[in-house]
Amino acid sequence: MPNQRAGRRSNPQDKEGWFLGIDLGTGSCKCVVVDSQAHILGFGTGDYASSTTQQKWNEQDPDSLLAGMVRSVHSAIEQSGVKATGCAGLSIGGAMHSLIALDHSGNPLTGVITWADGRGAPQAQAVRQSTQAAELYDQTGCPAHGMYPLYKILWLRQEHPALFEQVARFITAKEFVFQKLTGQEVVDYSLASGSGLLNTHTLKWNPLSLEVAGIRPDHLAQPSGPITTFRGLEPFLAKAMGISSQTPVVLGSSDAANSNFGAGAVNPWQATCMIGTSGAFRIVTGQPTLDKQGRLWCYAIDETHWLVGGAINNGGITLSWLKDALNQTVSQTSNKTEISFDDLISLAGQVETGANGLICLPFFAGERSPNWNLNARAVFFGLTLQHDIRHIARSLLEGVAFRLRSLNEILSELVGDIDEVRASGGFTHSELWPQIIASTLDRNLLAPAWGETSCLGAAFWAMLGVGGIPSFESAGDLITIALQYSPIAKEAAVYDQLYPIYAGLYESLKPAFDQIAQVQRDLALSTAEQNPRAR
Known part of the structure; x- marks a missing residue:
C-alpha cells in the first residue's frame, strides 16, 4: 500500500x-x-x-x-x-x-x-x-x-x-x-x-x-x-x-458525500463518477436542487451543502454477468483457465470505439436513476454476424458510460455545465473504461492518487471538526490527481452518433419492459410451484 x-x-x-x-x-x-x-x-x-x-x-x-x-x-x-x-x-x-x-x-x-x-x-x-x-x-x-x-x-x-x-x-x-x-x-x-x-x-x-x-x-x-x-x-x-x-x-457524513469530499469534488462544476458493482454520478451544490421530473435525488450534507445526483444499479455487475456466463460455459466444456475482468477489458480494447454499432442497454438489475424503473431489462441492439465476444464486452462498458451521460445531462440542466469529473471505484484500475467515459461525456476525467475517496472524505470531516482544515472547499487543495483522461474527439463523435439511438431505444422499449418483466415473474412463480426447493 x-x-x-x-x-x-x-x-x-x-x-x-x-x-x-x-x-x-x-x-x-x-x-x-x-x-x-x-x-x-x-x-x-x-x-x-x-x-x-x-x-x-x-x-x-x-x-x-x-x-x-x-x-x-x-x-x-x-x-x-x-x-x-x-x-x-x-x-x-x-x-x-x-x-x-x-x-x-x-x-x-x-x-x-x-x-x-x-x-x-x-x-x-x-x-x-x-x-x-x-x-x-x-x-x-x-x-x-x-x-x-x-x-x-x-x-x-x-x-x-x-x-x-x-x-x-x-x-x-x-x-x-x-x-x-x-x-x-x-x-x-x-x-x-x-x-x-x-x-x-x-x-x-x-x-x-x-x-x-x-x-x-x-x-x-x-x-x-x-x-x-x-x-x-x-x-x-x-x-x-x-x-x-x-x-x-x-x-x-454518508459514504456518498464523503466520496465527493475525498475526491476534492466540492464545487457544482465538479462531479464524481463512481463505478463499483453499481455506480453513481454526483455533484455538491450550495442549495437544495430538485428536478421537476424527480429523476435525481438531493441529500443534505450540512446547512450550506447538498449532494445532488443519481445512482445506477448496473456498473461493474454488467461485466460480472458476462464473466460468469463465459466461465460457466468454460467449466462445462473444458478445463481451461477462467476468464477474468482484466481479460474482458483487454478483449473490449481490441475493437473500435462504438463496438461496430452494437449498443447495450445494461439493465441487468433494473434501473434506479433517472427513470426508477424496476422492470427495465438489458438489451443488446444491432447484433450481426460480424460481432463477437469482444464487441459484447465493449458494448457493456459503453452502455454503462451512456447511463452516466444521461445523469450528466440532467445535472447540467439543473446547475449548468460540469467542467470536470473525478473518478473513484474499481473501474479506475483499467485505462480503457475511464477513457470511454471521458469521451462519452466529452469531459476531462480525473483520477485522484488515493482511490479510497470515501474513507479519505471521512478523515477530512475529522480534520474540519477539530480545526485542521478551514472549510469544506479547502479539502480540494489536499487532493493530488494521479491520472487525467481527456476526451478524444474521434471517439466523442462516435458516441454522439450512438447516444441518441440508445436514448430512443429506452423510450421505445418502456411498454415491452413491463410486459417481459411480468412474463418473467409468471414463469418464476410457475417454476417455484412445480419445484418448491427452487424457492
Missing part, C-alpha cells in the same frame, strides 16, 4: 498528530490514517457478510459491522506505526439507506436492512403512483423507491404489525456503531436525508414522511451537522482499536 499524497512518503514527524477516516460500507469497513497534510500513513479493512434469507432480502448482523470496524482501524494503525495517543480526531462515514429496528431496551429486532434489500419495493411503487409522490419528493429530495428506509419501515408496519409495535427506535448501521463507540444517539444530516424521512430544506424530520411511515419523531434520532464533535470513547473499544479513549469523534 503506497504512502501517498503527491506520491510522497510521510516523514516520521508527520505521525505526531494524525486523523482516522472510517468508511462503514456495505461489504466491508475501510479505514485510513492520514497526517495533517492528508498524506496516507496506513490503511486497513475489515470484512463482514450479508445474508439473503429470502428472495429480495439483504441483511447483516449489526455486531459484525462493529467488529469489522475495530479490525479495520487496528490494521490501519498497526500499518502506519503512529502513536496511539496521537490521534487528533476520527470520523465515520456510513453506507446510505440502511435500517435497524430497536426495541425499548436498545436491542435489535432486525438485522441491518441494507440499501440492496428490495422488500419495500411494492410500498414504494404504491406511493409512486399516488398523489403524495411529488409532494414527498419536493420535501425530501428522495424519489419513491424501495431502497429508502421510509418504505422499509412501511413494509414492516404493513407486513409485520406485531413486530412493528415493539419498535422504539429506527436507526442506520452507522448510528448503531456510533452509539456503541460514543454512547451518543445522533444521526448525521446526509444519512437522515437519505432515508426519505428528512425535509431537505428545513433539516428536520418531515411530517408527511412520518405520516406515511406511521411513526413519530421520537422513533428517530436527532439529526445533526457533520462537524458535531464528541469526546469520550468506550474504553474497551478504544483499546481494541489502538487509540486513546479521549480521542475527539466527529460525526461526519
Whole structure:
C-alpha cells in the first residue's frame, strides 16, 4: 500500500498528530490514517457478510459491522506505526439507506436492512403512483423507491404489525456503531436525508414522511451537522482499536458525500463518477436542487451543502454477468483457465470505439436513476454476424458510460455545465473504461492518487471538526490527481452518433419492459410451484 499524497512518503514527524477516516460500507469497513497534510500513513479493512434469507432480502448482523470496524482501524494503525495517543480526531462515514429496528431496551429486532434489500419495493411503487409522490419528493429530495428506509419501515408496519409495535427506535448501521463507540444517539444530516424521512430544506424530520411511515419523531434520532464533535470513547473499544479513549469523534457524513469530499469534488462544476458493482454520478451544490421530473435525488450534507445526483444499479455487475456466463460455459466444456475482468477489458480494447454499432442497454438489475424503473431489462441492439465476444464486452462498458451521460445531462440542466469529473471505484484500475467515459461525456476525467475517496472524505470531516482544515472547499487543495483522461474527439463523435439511438431505444422499449418483466415473474412463480426447493 503506497504512502501517498503527491506520491510522497510521510516523514516520521508527520505521525505526531494524525486523523482516522472510517468508511462503514456495505461489504466491508475501510479505514485510513492520514497526517495533517492528508498524506496516507496506513490503511486497513475489515470484512463482514450479508445474508439473503429470502428472495429480495439483504441483511447483516449489526455486531459484525462493529467488529469489522475495530479490525479495520487496528490494521490501519498497526500499518502506519503512529502513536496511539496521537490521534487528533476520527470520523465515520456510513453506507446510505440502511435500517435497524430497536426495541425499548436498545436491542435489535432486525438485522441491518441494507440499501440492496428490495422488500419495500411494492410500498414504494404504491406511493409512486399516488398523489403524495411529488409532494414527498419536493420535501425530501428522495424519489419513491424501495431502497429508502421510509418504505422499509412501511413494509414492516404493513407486513409485520406485531413486530412493528415493539419498535422504539429506527436507526442506520452507522448510528448503531456510533452509539456503541460514543454512547451518543445522533444521526448525521446526509444519512437522515437519505432515508426519505428528512425535509431537505428545513433539516428536520418531515411530517408527511412520518405520516406515511406511521411513526413519530421520537422513533428517530436527532439529526445533526457533520462537524458535531464528541469526546469520550468506550474504553474497551478504544483499546481494541489502538487509540486513546479521549480521542475527539466527529460525526461526519454518508459514504456518498464523503466520496465527493475525498475526491476534492466540492464545487457544482465538479462531479464524481463512481463505478463499483453499481455506480453513481454526483455533484455538491450550495442549495437544495430538485428536478421537476424527480429523476435525481438531493441529500443534505450540512446547512450550506447538498449532494445532488443519481445512482445506477448496473456498473461493474454488467461485466460480472458476462464473466460468469463465459466461465460457466468454460467449466462445462473444458478445463481451461477462467476468464477474468482484466481479460474482458483487454478483449473490449481490441475493437473500435462504438463496438461496430452494437449498443447495450445494461439493465441487468433494473434501473434506479433517472427513470426508477424496476422492470427495465438489458438489451443488446444491432447484433450481426460480424460481432463477437469482444464487441459484447465493449458494448457493456459503453452502455454503462451512456447511463452516466444521461445523469450528466440532467445535472447540467439543473446547475449548468460540469467542467470536470473525478473518478473513484474499481473501474479506475483499467485505462480503457475511464477513457470511454471521458469521451462519452466529452469531459476531462480525473483520477485522484488515493482511490479510497470515501474513507479519505471521512478523515477530512475529522480534520474540519477539530480545526485542521478551514472549510469544506479547502479539502480540494489536499487532493493530488494521479491520472487525467481527456476526451478524444474521434471517439466523442462516435458516441454522439450512438447516444441518441440508445436514448430512443429506452423510450421505445418502456411498454415491452413491463410486459417481459411480468412474463418473467409468471414463469418464476410457475417454476417455484412445480419445484418448491427452487424457492
